[in-house]
Amino acid sequence: MKFKNLFNPRNIFILIGIGIALAIPLIFNTSQYVMLLMTTVLLYAILASAWNIIGGMAGQLDLAAAAYLGLGAFTTGTLLIRWNITPWVGMFLGGLVATALAMLIGFPLFGFKVKELWYALSSSALVVVMQSLFMMWNEVGGPTEKYLPTGTSPWYSLRFNNYLPYYYIMLVILVVVLLVNHWIRYSKLGYSLLALGEDEDAVEVLGVNSQSSKLKALAIYAFICGVVGGIFASIYGYIHPAFFDTSMSMEITILGIVGGMGFIYGPAMAAIVMVSFREFLRASLGSQLAGLYLAVYAIILILVALYQPRGIAALVELGMKKAKTYFVELTRGRRADIKSN
């Protein structure tokens, strides 16, 4: 019964969206640049949707997405380079490694109820720590890129000569992550997390174990980041400590907030709009003034913070509600007209 809310009329839009996403590469003769761009958009959409579980629902401002992503990339890459283990297995192992690290970090943090700014700082430190660690660990990381072998079969080593397969893999993962989001949102865990994001003490006296609920949320989030990290390494064809990227973590958090904390489709929506827009700005403005696109990006953020702090999804929700009442009134008015006649 957990999926009872899935077949809501408004989800038709989601289905249409997925349909369009499936069809774009087939209909248009898209260039490799556009394919990579769309794959990147999907990557951000997945990560922002995963962040929604720990950040949007549980209210923990996590800034460690790139730490888990990088760990997944290094696990997958190292397994392929050293032991020729296929990334199809590697990425799930990468997810598990990321989850293990997340548990190690999350257990004390949630035990001591570290929240808000303090949690954000602790988790963002994790990214930097991991980067330094892998920079020094020469067997696995080190300052030079380690390239993934192409191997005999592209499907075994997940190394393709175009971006199309990656795009579809990412699309499948995005749909799965959205379903996971949906399942959590309408289960005991989701209600507990949403309430935890509002007031932790008040939820605990209602019988919710805050530490274990948040650990579950963090585990799911870290696992998704780790799995995506494996594909990330395959797309780029190498592993490097620069994958532990603080600004990427930051951007994912921003997308989660702008999209709408706790709204299932908000972060993915924000990723699609904002990341494509960012790339468009970078391409069109980059030649005139490098970094100008970031300023425009920042202005959008400020506008959202000022006028719709609950995010794009809340805005869409509001718009739909208004449209609905408008149509109801319209039909009611018509009925009244008929009666009076």
Add this chain to the structure above:
Amino acid sequence: MDVEPILKVTNLTKNFGNLVAVNRASFKVNRGEIVGLIGPNGAGKTTLFNAISGLYRPEEGTIFFKGMNITNWLPHRICRLGMSRTFQVTRAFTHMTVEDTVRVGAYNRFNENNVQDKVEQVIKVCDLVDIRKRVCEDLGLASLRKVELARALATEPEMLLLDEAGAGLNATELAAFMDLIKKLNQESQITFCVVEHVMQMVMGLCQQIVVLDSGEIIASGTPNQISNNVRVIEAYLGKRAVHARNQ
């Protein structure tokens, strides 16, 4: 032989740095009773509640609930054992609907298959049917107090701690709220411990009253005994009031 009290607090002490908020407090609540906890502002009533419900760790003393030593237990375990509470300043889940808020509590004893039945029942009992789809941030104080009671009630507690549930309500709302508590006490056999400033509510509801002043329990007894207790009058109105009364 005495019946085993449902809640037994012995020598409970809670400090904040040098400030002793609760000092060696001991009291009992019998099963099925409504007990009032009163005292002037800053007497330590809410601190005592926080210590009992597990939000604070007491420095000293023991708390027994249903015969179990629950001192230093985490709040969610205490709730699973059968005690929940409300807060003085309402702490609603601002962006959640009334129904979803109640559901958070209902998951304490129910799973996905039967949680909806419990939600429906509590919403009906607490008279929240009209506002069930409303978001908590749009609600007024009287409704919020009811929602807080409802979500605690959904955990199926044997005992409820109400922290100033009557504060800020007008006469009609207060009367309705008191009726609801009486009904829950009689029909569902829930034991209540209420912190309250509204004397009308304390005197109208409680069988027993415990008076706290400067962190210490200075009196306990029936409403009648308490209203004639010299130390209580002194704590509330000062020594001159006692003097004037004796003349």
